[in-house]
Amino acid sequence: MIKQQIVPIVLTIVSVVIIYLALQLDLSPPMIVGDSMQPRAFPIFLMALNLFLTAILAYQIFKTPPKKPEPMNRVTWLSMVLMVLFYGLTVSTDMFIAIAVVMFLLSLAWGERRLLVAAANAVLTPFLIFLLFDNVLRIRFPRGILMNWYYG
Amino acid sequence: MYEALSALGSVVLDPYLLFLIFATTIIGIVIGVLPGLGATTGAALLLPFTLTMDPVHAIAVLATIYVSATFAGSITAILINTPGTSAAAATTFDGFPLAQRGEAGRALGIAVIASTFGGIVSVIVLCFAAPLLARVAYEFRPPEYFALTIFGLSMLASISSGGAVKNLIGGVFGVWLSTIGAERVTAIERFMFGNYELYEGLSFVPVMIGLFAMSELLVQSKMANQAVEYIKMKAVQLPSREDYKKIWKTVLRSSGIGTFIGILPAEGATVASMIGYSEAKRWSKNKEEFGKGSIEGIAGAESANNAATGGAMVPTMVLGIPGSGTTAIILVGLMVHGLRPGPYLFNEQVTAVYQIFGSMFVANVMFLLMGLYAAKIFARISLVPAAILWPIVFALSVIGAYALNSSMLDIWIVLIFGVIGFLARRFGFAVAPIAVGLILGKMVEVNLQNSLKIFNGEWWQIFTQPLAVFFLVLAFLGLCGPQLFRLATRGSFETKDGKSN
Numbered sequence: 156m157i158k159q160q161i162v163p164i165v166l167t168i169v170s171v172v173i174i175y176l177a178l179q180l181d182l183s184p185p186m187i188v189g190d191s192m193q194p195r196a197f198p199i200f201l202m203a204l205n206l207f208l209t210a211i212l213a214y215q216i217f218k219t220p221p222k223k224p225e226p227m228n229r230v231t232w233l234s235m236v237l238m239v240l241f242y243g244l245t246v247s248t249d250m251f252i253a254i255a256v257v258m259f260l261l262s263l264a265w266g267e268r269r270l271l272v273a274a275a276n277a278v279l280t281p282f283l284i285f286l287l288f289d290n291v292l293r294i295r296f297p298r299g300i301l302m303n304w305y306y307g
Numbered sequence: 308m309y310e311a312l313s314a315l316g317s318v319v320l321d322p323y324l325l326f327l328i329f330a331t332t333i334i335g336i337v338i339g340v341l342p343g344l345g346a347t348t349g350a351a352l353l354l355p356f357t358l359t360m361d362p363v364h365a366i367a368v369l370a371t372i373y374v375s376a377t378f379a380g381s382i383t384a385i386l387i388n389t390p391g392t393s394a395a396a397a398t399t400f401d402g403f404p405l406a407q408r409g410e411a412g413r414a415l416g417i418a419v420i421a422s423t424f425g426g427i428v429s430v431i432v433l434c435f436a437a438p439l440l441a442r443v444a445y446e447f448r449p450p451e452y453f454a455l456t457i458f459g460l461s462m463l464a465s466i467s468s469g470g471a472v473k474n475l476i477g478g479v480f481g482v483w484l485s486t487i488g489a490e491r492v493t494a495i496e497r498f499m500f501g502n503y504e505l506y507e508g509l510s511f512v513p514v515m516i517g518l519f520a521m522s523e524l525l526v527q528s529k530m531a532n533q534a535v536e537y538i539k540m541k542a543v544q545l546p547s548r549e550d551y552k553k554i555w556k557t558v559l560r561s562s563g564i565g566t567f568i569g570i571l572p573a574e575g576a577t578v579a580s581m582i583g584y585s586e587a588k589r590w591s592k593n594k595e596e597f598g599k600g601s602i603e604g605i606a607g608a609e610s611a612n613n614a615a616t617g618g619a620m621v622p623t624m625v626l627g628i629p630g631s632g633t634t635a636i637i638l639v640g641l642m643v644h645g646l647r648p649g650p651y652l653f654n655e656q657v658t659a660v661y662q663i664f665g666s667m668f669v670a671n672v673m674f675l676l677m678g679l680y681a682a683k684i685f686a687r688i689s690l691v692p693a694a695i696l697w698p699i700v701f702a703l704s705v706i707g708a709y710a711l712n713s714s715m716l717d718i719w720i721v722l723i724f725g726v727i728g729f730l731a732r733r734f735g736f737a738v739a740p741i742a743v744g745l746i747l748g749k750m751v752e753v754n755l756q757n758s759l760k761i762f763n764g765e766w767w768q769i770f771t772q773p774l775a776v777f778f779l780v781l782a783f784l785g786l787c788g789p790q791l792f793r794l795a796t797r798g799s800f801e802t803k804d805g806k807s808n
Contacts, residue, residue, distance in 0.1 A: 162734050166476065173483065176498060183493035190764035191756040194490035194497055201483045208476045215472060224733055231528040231729075238722050241705070245718070254705060258698035265528065267694035276695050280702050292359050294710045 159220050163213035170202040170209065177202070233264040249299025254281045314658040315434070318665035327364055328666055331371040332673040336685050338372065339379025341696060345393065346376035346576075347632040347739075348523055351515045352700070354640055355707035362644035363659045367666035369640045373633045374426055374616045374667060375674045377576050379685065381418040381609055382678075386411060386686045394576035394612040397584040401597065401604035408600055412544040417602045418609045419678035420546055421558050425610030426671035428562040429569065429617025434664050436570070440625045441653035449757035450769045454778035456751045459628040461782035462571060463740040471786075474740045477731065481744020482751060484509055491753060504716045511639040513708040513717040514724050514745060518738040519632065520704045521725025524697050526732055545679070546602075554606040557587045565611035569618020575631030575739075576612040576619070583611025617667060624648055624660065628747065632739040635746055643711070 157164070180195040237257050244253035259277035267273045288294040296302050318324055331353075338349035349372050357365035380395030385402035398418060405414040447455065463478040464471035487498045488508035499505045546554070561583035568579040587607025588597045597604050615631070622628045627648035629635035641648045652660055677685075708721040728738045762768035769775050 173498075180497060181495050183490075183495055187493050189760060190762075191492065191759045194493050194495040197752050197755070198483060198486045198497065201479050201486070205476060205479045205483075208472055208479065212472045212476065215470070221735065225529075227733075228529050231525055234525055234528045235726065238725070242719070242722070245715070250705075250709070250718075254702050258702055261698040261701060262694045265694035265697065267692065272695070276698060280699050281706070284702060284706050287356075288706060288710055292356070292710060295713060296709070297713075297715055 158223075159216055160213055163209045163216065166209040166212070167206065170205045174199055174202045230264055230266075234261060237261055237264065245297075245299070249301040250297055251281050251285060251301050252299065310657050311434075311438075311661045314661035315665040315668075317658075318662055318669055324364055324367060324662075324666065325669065327360075327368055328371050328669050328673055331368045332375045332670055332677060335372040335375025335670075336379040336382075336674065336677060336681075337688055339376035340382045340685050340688050341691065344376075344523070344700070345380065346373050347636060348520045348700075349376050350633050350636040350640075351512075351519045352703045352707055354512055354515075354636060354643070355710040357640065358643070358710065360644075362641075362646050363662045363666075365644050366637065366640055366646070366659075366663050367670075369637045370620070370663060370667045371670040371673075373637065374613065374670045375677075377613055377616055377633075378419070378422040378426070378609075378674050378678065380612075381422065381605075382415065382682050382686050385414045385418060385605075394580050394615075395608075396577065397580040397608035397612075398605055400584065400608075401599070401601045404598070405600035405602070405605070410600070413546070413550070413602070414600075414605055415678070415682050416544045416546050417550065417554065417605045419675060419682070421554065421561070421606040421610040422613040422678070423671050423675040424558050425562040425565055425612070425614035426616060426674075427668065428610075429566040429614040430664060430668045430671065431617075432566045433617040433620055433667070434661070437621050437625050437660075437664075438653050440621060441650040444625055444650035445654075447650070447774070448772075449754040449761060450772045450775040451778070452750065453754035453758050453769065454772075454775035454782070455626060456628065456747045456754065458778040458782040458785070459622075459626075459747055460744065460751070461785040463743060464786055470735065471789075473736045475786075477736050477738070477740035478744040481741040481746075482748035484514070484741070484745045485748025486752065492756065502716070504714055508749075509720065509745070510712060510714075510717055511745065512643070512711045513720040515636050515639060515742055516704050516708050517721040517724025518728040518742055519636075520700055521721055522728025522732060522738060524700055524704075525725060525729035527693060527697060530693070550602055554603055556590070557603045557607045558610045560586060560590065561607045561609075561611035562614040565614025566618040568611070569615030569631070570621045575633070576615040579615035579618075580608040580612035583614075584608040613671075620664075620667070624652060624663075625650060627750065629743055632742060635739070635742045638746060 177195045177198040182193060182195075237260055240260070241253045241257045244256055255277045258280065259273055262273035262276060263270075285296070289296070295306075298306065334353070335346070335349065338344045339346065350369050353368065353372055357368050360368065377394050380390050380393075381398045381402065384390040384395040384398040385406050388399055388403040390396045390399055402414045402418065405411070460475075460478050460482070463474045485508065487505055489496050489499075489506050496506070564583050564586060565576070565579040568582060569575065584604055584607045587603050588594055588601075591597065591601070591603050593601065593603070619629075619631045619634045620637070623634040623638050624641070625648075627638065629638045638648055646652060646656060646659060704721055704725075705718050708717045709715070711717060728741075731738055731741070758769055759766060770779070
C-alpha cells in the first residue's frame with residue numbers, strides 16, 4: 156500500500172518542505188508590496204494547489220493501482236553513478252578530462268566492446284566540440300589541468 | 308504588408324541563411340532518425356550553438372530543426388518500426404506494415420509529400436493567423452494575460468503522455484521553479500540557499516537540456532543493447548496518380564487538424580498525428596486497410612504532425628505561450644536573442660518575424676528534396692550504436708549548458724534536472740509540463756501582481772474583465788470539461804445491463 160503511494164508521499168513531503176521554506180522568507184514592508192502580494196504568498200499558493208492535486212492522485216492510485224515500474228537496470232544505475240563521477244572529476248581535475256573519462260566509461264557501460272572505438276569517441280568528440288566553442292563561439296572554459304596548460 | 312512580403316522574399320536572397328537552413332535540415336533529419344533524440348532534444352542541444360548568430364538566423368535554425376526532425380521521425384517509423392520522434396508513432400501503424408510488404412519506398416514517398424504539404428499549409432496559416440491574433444493580443448492587459456497563462460497551463464492536462472493530474476502537478480512544479488531567485492518587486496531572495504548565481508532565477512537552457520536530453524539518456528539506457536529489424540529499400544518512390552487520388556482529401560483534412568491542434572497552447576505534433584490518423588480512418592472508404600499498410604493512414608498522421616509545427620508557432624510568437632516542448636525551447640531562443648515574444652514582436656520586429664516564417668517555408672521545401680533523394684542514406688544513420696551516440700549527447704549537453712553563461716552551476720543543473728526528469732518519466736509524469744510551467748511561471752506571477760495593483764488588491768475584479776473571464780472559462784472547460792461530459796452522457800452510454808460503456 157505504502158509502496159503504491161510512494162509518489163504522492165514524496166510529493167506531499169516536497170510540498171510541505173517548500174511551504175515551510177516559504178514561511179521562512181522575509182516579509183516585505185507594506186509600503187513596497189502595496190496592493191500586490193508578499194513574495195512568500197505565490198509559492199505557498201502553488202504548493203497548496205500541489206497538495207490538492209496530490210490528494211486526487213493518491214485517490215486515483217487507490218482506486219486503480221498502477222503497474223509497478225520495472226526495477227532500474229544496471230546500465231541506468233551505472234549511467235547515474237557516472238554523472239556523480241563527472242562532478243568529482245570536474246571539480247578535482249578538468250572538465251574536459253571528466254567528459255572524456257565519463258564518455259569512455261559510458262560507452263563501455265552501454266555495451267561497446269571495441270575499446271579503441273570507445274576511446275576515439277571519448278577523445279575526439281570533446282576535442283572537436285572544444286575547438287568549435289573556443290574558436291567560433293569564443294567561450295572560455297573553466298580552468299583545470301588541461302585548460303591551465305592551454306590558456307597558459 | 309509590403310514589409311512582410313519583402314521579408315518573406317528576402318529569405319531566398321540571403322545565401323548564408325539558405326546555407327544555415329540547408330545544414331540544419333540535414334542535422335534535423337539526422338536528429339529525427341536517431342531514436343530517442345527528436346526535435347525537442349535536438350533544439351535543446353543546438354540552442355547554445357546559436358548564441359553568436361544573428362537573432363533571425365538563430366531562430367531560423369531552431370525552427371528548421373523543429374520541422375525537419377518532426378518529418379524525419381517517419382523514416383525510422385517506416386523502416387525499423389521505431390518512431391524517431393513521438394510525433395511519428397502513428398506513422399508506424401501503417402508505415403511499417405507497408406514496408407514489410409516490400410513497399411518501403413512508396414511509404415516514405417507518401418510520408419514526405421504529406422509532411423511537406425502539411426508543413427507548408429501551416430506556415431501559410433501562420434503568416435495570416437499570427438498577425439491577426441497579435442492585433443487582438445495587443446489589447447491584452449495584465450488580467451487578460453494572467454487568465455491566458457492560466458488557460459495555457461490548464462491545457463497541460465491534455466498533453467498526450469502522463470495523466471491530466473500528473474501533468475498539472477508537473478506544470479505547478481515548473482511554475483514553482485520559476486519563483487527561485489530574487490522576487491521582482493521586493494528583491495527578497497526565494498529558495499536560493501545562499502547561491503547568488505540563482506539571483507536572476509533558474510536559467511531556462513540548462514533546465515531544458517536536463518529535462519529533455521539528459522533524462523532521455525537515462526531512459527534510453529535501459530534499451531542499450533536492443534536489436535532492431537531493419538527493412539531495406541531501393542529508393543523513395545513519388546506517389547502515383549492513384550495514390551494522390553486516394554490521399555488528397557486526407558492530407559487536406561489532416562493539415563487543417565494539425566494546424567488547429569498546434570495552435571492550442573501546450574498541444575503538439577504527437578496529439579495532432581494521433582487525431583490526424585484516427586480522422587483519416589474515420590472518413591476512409593477502406594477502413595479495413597488501416598493497420599495493414601494503408602497509405603491514407605500514413606498521409607493522415609504525417610500531414611497532421613508537420614502541420615502542427617507551424618500551428619504551434621502561433622501562440623509561441625504571438626502570446627509567448629509555447630505550443631509544444633520544442634516551441635518552449637524556441638521561445639527560450641527568442642528571449643536569449645533579445646526578441647520579446649508577444650504581440651509587440653509583430654509591430655517592432657516585422658522583418659525578423661516574417662524572415663523566420665519564410666525560413667520555415669524554405670525548410671519544408673528542403674526536407675522534401677532531402678526526403679526524396681537521401682532518405683535511404685539518412686535511414687542508415689539510425690543504426691549508429693547507442694553506446695556511441697549517447698555519450699556524444701552527454702558531451703554536447705554539458706558543454707552546451709556551460710556555454711550560455713560560462714557557469715559551472717548550469718552543468719550541475721543539467722545533471723540534477725536530468726535525474727529529476729528521468730524519475731518523473733519513470734513514474735508516469737511527462738517532462739514537457741515542467742518546462743512549460745517554468746516558462747509561464749514568471750508570466751503568471753507578474754501578471755497576477757500587476758492585476759492586483761490595478762484593482763487595488765481586489766483579486767475578484769479579474770472576473771469583471773470579459774476577455775479574462777473568457778480564458779478562465781476555457782481553462783475550466785479544459786480541466787473539467789471531459790469529466791462533465793462523461794457525467795452528462797453517462798445515461799446515454801449505458802448498455803442494457805446498466806453498465807456504462
